[in-house]
Amino acid sequence: MESTLLAERPTLVAAALRMLGTRADAEDAVQEAYTRWLRLDDAERDAIRSPGAWLMRVTGRICLDMLGSARARRERYVGEWLPEPVPAYASPADDPSEAVERADSVSTALLLVLETLTPAERVAFVLHDVFALSFAEIAEVVGRTPAACRQLATSARRHVGQRRGAGVPPERHSALVAAFAEAAGSGSLEALVGILDPDVVLRSDGGGIVSAARRPVRGADDVARFLLGLARKLPAATYEHVVHGDGDGLLIRLDGEVSAVVSFATDGDRVTDIWMMRNPEKLGSWR
Numbered sequence: 001m002e003s004t005l006l007a008e009r010p011t012l013v014a015a016a017l018r019m020l021g022t023r024a025d026a027e028d029a030v031q032e033a034y035t036r037w038l039r040l041d042d043a044e045r046d047a048i049r050s051p052g053a054w055l056m057r058v059t060g061r062i063c064l065d066m067l068g069s070a071r072a073r074r075e076r077y078v079g080e081w082l083p084e085p086v087p088a089y090a091s092p093a094d095d096p097s098e099a100v101e102r103a104d105s106v107s108t109a110l111l112l113v114l115e116t117l118t119p120a121e122r123v124a125f126v127l128h129d130v131f132a133l134s135f136a137e138i139a140e141v142v143g144r145t146p147a148a149c150r151q152l153a154t155s156a157r158r159h160v161g162q163r164r165g166a167g168v169p170p171e172r173h174s175a176l177v178a179a180f181a182e183a184a185g186s187g188s189l190e191a192l193v194g195i196l197d198p199d200v201v202l203r204s205d206g207g208g209i210v211s212a213a214r215r216p217v218r219g220a221d222d223v224a225r226f227l228l229g230l231a232r233k234l235p236a237a238t239y240e241h242v243v244h245g246d247g248d249g250l251l252i253r254l255d256g257e258v259s260a261v262v263s264f265a266t267d268g269d270r271v272t273d274i275w276m277m278r279n280p281e282k283l284g285s286w287r
Helices: 002-007 009-020 023-039 042-046 051-075 096-103 108-115 119-130 135-142 146-161 170-186 189-195 220-233
Strands: 196-205 238-244 247-254 257-266 271-277
Touching (some): 002 051, 009 023, 009 051, 108 146, 119 146, 135 146, 170 189, 170 238, 170 247, 170 271, 189 196, 196 220, 238 257
Parallel strands (some): 196 271
Antiparallel strands (some): 238 247, 257 271
């Protein structure tokens, strides 16, 4: 039984990551769910027909509680808050649980849309649309009727479908990211502006730990100048191609250490959003 329960952990972490946006919070939520399982007596555990489903429901309730306090914390966050980028693949040599979690990672674009939902909408959407829990099960998590939970998921799905970049073929996204990297590497302002949408927005998360833009940088010219200025300040930086929930991206190293992970959204013609994760507390998956 113990090994069977532990096998559920990657799926639980993947669900919690979608609901909470950071790996550390997801790990805390799942750990608390296992702690509550261990607090049950033998008779209570024997009465549970599906321990995995029980753990998922409990994880959902914990995440629902955490989402309320997380919003209060983010109001005090230094600069822009971004969800944690997670690698979208793993090599066969990686830990199996990490491989599943990475493969089940989601995009920054999606997580940012989920941030705009109410906690109940977010939990209902993740548990139903991603992990296929019934609305009756979700009702136990959020404390509403199954019909109300169906409405929550429908509302969330409508918002998710409206996100920028949705529906762009992966190969087209990859081509635009490659064109961006080439233009940025050329040092040409004109070339870089040409690959950026006129209304492009760059957001950078340093968490108050490392330097980052405190406010979004908006517009192709300002974003291009910001990026080229940053490159001039960091002449020793190296750039690597990586793949995460948003598709192709860039990993920046300084003196061999991971300094940032850059994610992109595109509309099929230009880059529309750039997310630069610099907060070292959210770069653990890349070290």
